[in-house]
Amino acid sequence: MIINFNQIFLENPTRQILRDVSLSLTESRIGVIGANGSGKSTLVRLINGLVSPTAGSVVVNGLDVSQNLKLVRQLVGFVFQNPDNQIVFPVVSEDLDFGLKPRLPNANDRHFRIKETLARLGIEKLYERAVHELSGGEKQLVALAAVLSLEPEILILDEPTTQLDLRYRNRLMHIVSRLKQPVIFVTHDLDLLQDFDRVLVVDQGQIVHDGSPRQALDWYVVHMSQPMGQGA
Amino acid sequence: MNTYKLSLLNRLRHICRLGLRRTLRQVLQSMPAGFKLLGLIFFSTAFILLHNIVWLSSVALVMVWVWLIVRTERMVSWQKMWPLALSFGVIFLYMAWVSGLQEGFVALFRLIALWAAAQTVMLTTSTTAMMQVVETVVTPFSKLCRANPARIALLFGLTIRLMPLMVQQWHEVREAQQARGVKVKAHNMLVPMLVRTLNRAQALTDAIDARQLGETVQPKIQTHSPSAHR
Numbered sequence: 001m002i003i004n005f006n007q008i009f010l011e012n013p014t015r016q017i018l019r020d021v022s023l024s025l026t027e028s029r030i031g032v033i034g035a036n037g038s039g040k041s042t043l044v045r046l047i048n049g050l051v052s053p054t055a056g057s058v059v060v061n062g063l064d065v066s067q068n069l070k071l072v073r074q075l076v077g078f079v080f081q082n083p084d085n086q087i088v089f090p091v092v093s094e095d096l097d098f099g100l101k102p103r104l105p106n107a108n109d110r111h112f113r114i115k116e117t118l119a120r121l122g123i124e125k126l127y128e129r130a131v132h133e134l135s136g137g138e139k140q141l142v143a144l145a146a147v148l149s150l151e152p153e154i155l156i157l158d159e160p161t162t163q164l165d166l167r168y169r170n171r172l173m174h175i176v177s178r179l180k181q182p183v184i185f186v187t188h189d190l191d192l193l194q195d196f197d198r199v200l201v202v203d204q205g206q207i208v209h210d211g212s213p214r215q216a217l218d219w220y221v222v223h224m225s226q227p228m229g230q231g232a
Numbered sequence: 233m234n235t236y237k238l239s240l241l242n243r244l245r246h247i248c249r250l251g252l253r254r255t256l257r258q259v260l261q262s263m264p265a266g267f268k269l270l271g272l273i274f275f276s277t278a279f280i281l282l283h284n285i286v287w288l289s290s291v292a293l294v295m296v297w298v299w300l301i302v303r304t305e306r307m308v309s310w311q312k313m314w315p316l317a318l319s320f321g322v323i324f325l326y327m328a329w330v331s332g333l334q335e336g337f338v339a340l341f342r343l344i345a346l347w348a349a350a351q352t353v354m355l356t357t358s359t360t361a362m363m364q365v366v367e368t369v370v371t372p373f374s375k376l377c378r379a380n381p382a383r384i385a386l387l388f389g390l391t392i393r394l395m396p397l398m399v400q401q402w403h404e405v406r407e408a409q410q411a412r413g414v415k416v417k418a419h420n421m422l423v424p425m426l427v428r429t430l431n432r433a434q435a436l437t438d439a440i441d442a443r444q445l446g447e448t449v450q451p452k453i454q455t456h457s458p459s460a461h462r
Contacts, residue, residue, distance in 0.1 A: 050438050070444065078442040085435035088386070088445065090393045094360045098389070099443050132396040146443065 001061065001154050001182040002026055003047055008056035010042060010205075017042050018053070019205045025184070031193035031213065032186045033220055034202035040186050043202060044156050047184070048076040061153070077152030077181075081159040083139035087146065092118075092126045092134075096146050103150065117149040121175055137168025144175070156184045161192065190217050257302045257356060265361035266368070268353045276346055285334060288341040295348035302355050320344065359389045386446040390436070401428055 003025040010018040018039050034040040045051040046058045049069045058065045060072050080086050089095035096114045104110045118124040123141050131139065140160055147155065157176070161169040173192055176183055185193065193199050199216035201209035201224075209219045260268070282288055320343050328336025363385035370381040405424045406416050414420055440446070 045438075048442055050442060073442060073444050076442075078439075080435065080439055080442075082435065084397055085432055086439040086443075088393055088436065088440060089359055089389050090396075091359060094358060094389070097360060098363075098386070099445055102444070131393070132400075150443070 001028075002059075003061075003154070003184075004057075004059040005043075005046065006057045006059070008046065008053045008058065010039075010046070010051065010053045017205050018046075021056075021205075021207060023200070023207065023210075025198075027197035028182045029196040029198070030182070030184045031196040031199040031216075032184065032202060033188065033190065033193065033199060033216070035224060038202045039205040040200075040202040041158050043200075044158055044184055044186055045078075047154075047156060048073050048078050050078070074150075075153045077147035077150060077155045079140075079144050079147050079155070079157045079160050081162050083136070083143040083163075086143040087131050087139060090131055092129050092131060092142050095131070095142070096149050099146055100149055113149055114145075117145045120148070121145050122171075135168075136163045137165060137171070140164060140168065140172065141175075144172070148179075153181060154184070155179060155181045156186075158186045159188065160185075161187065161189060190220065193217065253301050256298065260302060260352065260356035263356075265357045266365045268357055269362070269365055272349055272353050275349055279342055279345055283338060285337055285341070288338060288345070292341040292345035292348070295345045295352065299348040299352050299355075302352055316347070354392075359392055363389050380446065383446040386440070397432070398429070401425065401432075 003023075005021050005023040005025075008018050008021040009016070021043065032040045032044060042051055046053060047060060047065070049058075049065045049072060052066065060075060063072050063075075065072050087095050089098060093114060096117070097110050100110045100113060104113060115124060115127070118127060121141050121144065123138065123145065126134065126138060126142060131142065134142065140163070144157075144160070161172060164172065169189075169192075176185065177195065185196070187193065193213050193216075196213050199209075199211065199213045200207050201216050201220050203224070208223075209216050211219075279288075279291070282291075320340060323343060324336045324340040326336075327339040366388045367381040367385040370379060370384050373379070374381050402421070402425065405421055405428070408424075409416055409420060
């Protein structure tokens with residue numbers, strides 16, 4: 001994986017969201033942490049073109065996102081914070097099946113892929129379940145399965161554990177740790193990034209720290225843990 | 233009748249009901265979606281033309297019975313049914329007041345029968361199958377209207393998916409307002425419901441775009457990807 005951010009600026013009419021961000025991401029496990037409104041989610045959304053920069057470019061494995069959006073989105077899987085906003089069909093198998101249709105025209109192939117993906121995540125029993133009956137943790141695993149079934153080359157998870165209890169959070173992290181794809185993980189939870197290769201700290205639209213998990217987390221705790229309204 | 237015979241009879245009834253439920257459900261589920269939807273259209277049209285109150289009430293009763301049989305839930309929840317019952321009641325009272333009691337009952341039985349028939353079709357047809365029908369129907373008109381049949385079918389599936397979410401959202405907003413001591417009225421609910429719905433729509437759009445749902449997908453190409461795999 002190579003993801004290059006080249007002098008990214010992103011602003012809206014009221015504020016600057018990202019300022020002069022230049023990065024090259026090559027590691028297998030990359031964490032992104034930052035306060036609310038720091039720009040961390042916007043940063044990762046640039047990767048699959050959900051957001052376009054005001055200036056600069058993002059290149060994913062040699063593909064400029066702005067010019068190869070469809071191809072990039074085939075490579076990059078994205079899991080969002082709220083699973084209810086990701087699962088678009090009322091039954092689990094239907095949701096995964098619809099996403100696979102363009103890639104696997106054969107129904108048997110799709111059925112096999114869906115079963116295999118659900119089994120890999122330990123949720124094969126949810127195959128015929130109605131989505132609205134599932135718990136939050138089960139829904140998030142289904143959302144992850146829907147993305148993994150497409151076999152993306154890169155996986156981005158944007159605060160996927162926010163709505164999960166401890167049990168499902170640990171289960172999700174165990175699944176993530178076993179994934180073969182490179183993973184970019186956005187979170188508030190510092191504990192989740194201990195085993196990651198690299199951690200970026202985002203604050204007010206800039207990368208304020210970039211290093212090993214230990215260094216980044218120490219920096220984050222020292223500089224970001226003060227209550228709002230108090231100086232550094 | 234002694235207790236033993238009564239319990240045996242109940243057991244037999246239970247087995248028959250279970251057998252009938254499974255059989256009826258299997259028969260309805262195995263029917264093609266297009267056939268069921270077409271049948272629903274013909275049934276609805278024929279029912280609108282029917283005016284005999286005895287026939288209407290009989291058909292309504294049969295359709296409700298079929299609906300009760302194919303449901304997976306055992307009990308009918310009054311909490312879920314009361315808005316529907318209220319709507320039917322209002323329509324019945326209005327028709328009875330305007331056109332007489334008989335017309336009121338005609339309207340009521342029509343509504344009940346059509347609702348039960350539609351519910352039966354919904355319960356025995358997968359969303360994917362219904363979407364396939366929608367896509368098949370829309371495809372001949374797609375060039376005329378410049379519409380993407382897959383996207384229209386997706387819209388159909390989304391509508392079904394969002395219904396329980398909107399109900400849940402309504403309850404959450406109502407509970408939040410009750411917790412704040414605000415009287416729950418329609419105009420108090422409007423803004424939070426609208427804001428949350430718009431936010432959800434945006435989030436859903438992002439998710440659909442990210443998964444490329446309803447789009448044609450180009451063949452995967454080999455990209456410049458030095459291995460960062462574990």
